[in-house]
Amino acid sequence: MKESRSFGIAVLGKYSLMREGISRILQEQKFRVLTSATGVEELRGKVRAQRLLFLIVHTSDDFSLVAAEIGRLRDEYPEAHVAVVAEHYAAAEPGLAFRAGAAGYLVNAISCDAFVKCIELLMLGEAVFPPAFPAPEPMAGKRRRTGRGAGIPRQEQAATAGCASPESPAAPLLSPRETAILRCLIEGDSNKFIARKIDIAEATVKAHIKAILRKIRVQNRTQAAIWGINNAVLLLPANSNSVFSAAEAETGWTLSR
Known part of the structure; x- marks a missing residue:
């Protein structure tokens, strides 16, 4: 995919093992992983202005820290795409992530193939959230502004498939x-x-x-x-x-x- 080669990815999170695991999955799929770091402070000097995707690995019960991190990233890299990779699903968190300025909320219960597809969609400017999260209303010809800084380009529909929580109801069986x-x-x-x-x-x-x-x-x-x-x-x-x-x-x- 051409888009995957034009983006640089930075993986942020408290635990190096989880960051390394995500980085290896992405590298195996030919994505360009620039670095991994514990937070925005550690990023300084490691990434430069270019097409960037930040993945924040969320492993705690305090989502306010993640929301603050999203805000700092939106301030320092206003054109970047930001998404959360959560260890477990919490109903309120996708909305909090969206309002803070994130373009996606992924749960680690999804498969590697679905995760890669979600990353590709994020790079195309899509919003990727669980099905239970209501898709944002279209803003044709505009750029979304949520939380701090300017938002990413919006497509008319949010991509919500494949990123469901384990609690999501099963769809009817297809013929x-x-x-x-x-x-x-x-x-x-x-x-x-x-x-x-x-x-x-x-x-x-x-x-x-x-x-x-x-x-x-x-x-x-x-x-x-x-x-x-x-x-x-x-x-x-x-x-x-x-x-x-x-x-x-x-x-x-x-x-x-």
Whole structure:
């Protein structure tokens, strides 16, 4: 992904082991990790003005310290993107992070694949929050200002899929055909390519995608792909004839044909 090479990432947090773990995951995916540090003070002199993404690793019960850190980052690096990687989910924290100026709140219960997708979305200027957190209202043509400093560019929709807390309700089970199409979305296939692969009309693909978004409660195909990765749909074959046995083995449900 071109965006991943143009950004520099700094990982902040109290514990070096957690910072190193996140850094290694990102480096293995060819992201450019500039440094890791305990906080903003330690960052000085280590990162320069460029396209930056700061990941704050949150491991305590006191989110006010994280909110303050977000504010300091927004003051010193107003064009940077900032996101929180939380050790556990707390219902009030996504809203506090957003108001402080963060563009995302990720929970370490998600898979590595979903985490990487979320990082890519952050680099594209998307906001990435748990599904239970209401998406911010669109501000077309404007830049969000929350907490201190200027906000990051906003897309019309917040990316909320794939970053759910363990408490998030399970989405309704997709049909075998919808599962096959979702797997194609994970692979980045266009509607036209999906239609050829599964041998259905392109209009039918669009109808299925609309149904998928409604069932798993996301707003676009990128968010659906993240949801699919985080719910093991990546393991299912993108072939409607073989989806039955794979989905049944994965879920333990018997799917009606």
